[in-house]
Amino acid sequence: MSGTPLIRLSGITKTYGRGPAAFKALEGIDLAIEAGEFVAIMGPSGSGKSTAMNILGCLDTPTGGSYEFQGVQVERLSRNQRAMLRRYYLGFVFQGFNLLSRTTALENVELPLIYRREPSAARHEAARVALQQVGLQGWEHHTQTELSGGQQQRVAIARAIVTRPAVLLADEPTGNLDTRTSQEIMDLITAFNREHGITVLMVTHEPDIADYAERVIRFVDGRVESDRRKGEDA
């Protein structure tokens, strides 16, 4: 490995609360992630894996340490600049899907493009293609309540990749889905990683879901316990 990694965390800490009741969710995380990697973050509940994910996604701010994204110091960015980072480089998939209610699949997928000021014709076309890529052609005008869980997560993936982000962050993307649907969703995410070179960071607690990744980082008690690449010895 050479040059600047896509993401570098050094000594990241996160503390909730103050004084004696303070809880240290992260106790100094050092991590480097290269462009194009598919990384699974595992660990028991309370190990800090989701907290780390939210910090990586600029949805939350760390208490201490340094976070570099493409060589840029994220903690020095303003609120608006972090919004720009999310807008142009990051895509999110959540466990609870987080689609806008009473809104069609197409409009949900268009949303990030509206914030990117894409003209309406290009926006429609890109959203349509993205829905096609996740296998939802014909479902463009259905709203959240008319879609199954798997379909909702496909819409969420389409919304995340429609902007061709540098990094796709997925927080327990299969947590609310059955085994077969989970496999379909993971196949989709893997495809976007392999075919479009999108870096994937995924939090999960299921070993067979983590098997899709090339690299597995294990968190315990707010620290990195192990960091293995596929093919390396256990």
Place this chain on the structure above:
Amino acid sequence: MVWNTLLLALRAIRRNLMRSFLTILGIVIGVAAVITMVTLGNGATKSVSDQISSMGSNLLMVIPGQRFGPGGSGASNFKRADLEAIREQISAAEHVAPMVTKSVTAVNQANNWSTVIYGTSNDYFPAGNWELAAGRDFSETEERAGKAVCVIGETVREKLFGGQNPVGSDIRIKQFACEVIGLLKSKGQSAMGQDQDDCVVMPLRTVQRRLSGSQDINRMMVSVRDDAAIDAAKAQLILLLRERRNIGDNEEDDFRVMDTRQIAETLTSTTKILTMLLGAVAAVSLLVGGIGIMNIMLVSVTERTREIGIRLAIGAMEREVLLQFLIEAVVLSSLGGLVGIVLATAASIFLAGLMGIPYLFSPGINLLSFVFSAAIGVLFGYFPALRAASLNPIDALRHE
């Protein structure tokens, strides 16, 4: 940016049609109620003051006694000499008309009708703002000799003659026949609700000789010249009558002089109070509508906070989210306000027609209620969003 955000706001409104409708409804009802009530109240006030000015402007009414109405205080009536004195000595007086009233039944062939006879002079017509629709007024001979001639009001014509022209025909009053020489132009109801057209006007002397049997005059109407001060004329008149009726310096007047402006002020102040009362009741409904808006907006805050979280995660900036919510609130509130104004205008025109009062558009109250409702809508649509958008995206997303 604004165009984009407008698109987002309109989509959000469409997504939440029910909530948007309820928000608008509160504003619509509040705005419509306030505007309708105040507009109708203003119309009623206008109609009262119109009717009073139809009695004649700058008019002084002189009645014996201090009390208005029957019963009296035993004060003596006026004489013809009083009338002449006023004519000669009050320079501001334009027309001075005597009045003797008598309730009678008038008959024409098979029709009869109970009405009021005014015994007066030709001065009565200009002083009371009457115009003739047909025929003529009294000649000098008729007035001097007390001839049996009369000018009738529109109501009397209708009851006694139906659709026919009455001029030249005779009507019978008590024992004598009386020739109709003129017809008054209709004036409609008076401010007190009397039918002003229900009258028969005769020369003073005719009534005194044939009906009242005395030389007394019950009332006098004095119209003041346009260029003269009515208050000064009134004071002069009071002084003159005190002198003529031998009232000592320490005694009170045994007669009363009223001007139409006084009557108008009394009556319009009543309708103005009513307008304020109705407006206050309607303002309560505007307030209740406002509270309804707050309620709907605050209830949906949990859902909206998560929505804000999603938007922030996707890459929206705080101010873009806020602008969207602001536009949403402004569009909804002003739409509600406009619908309310349209509804109020329609309702006011309809109700004013039904109640027979004029419709007066009042820009002030339209603007006031619109601004008030819009302010409530914007305040309660915008401020919950202000709090949510300042959260960390992850906290907004996890909001329960």
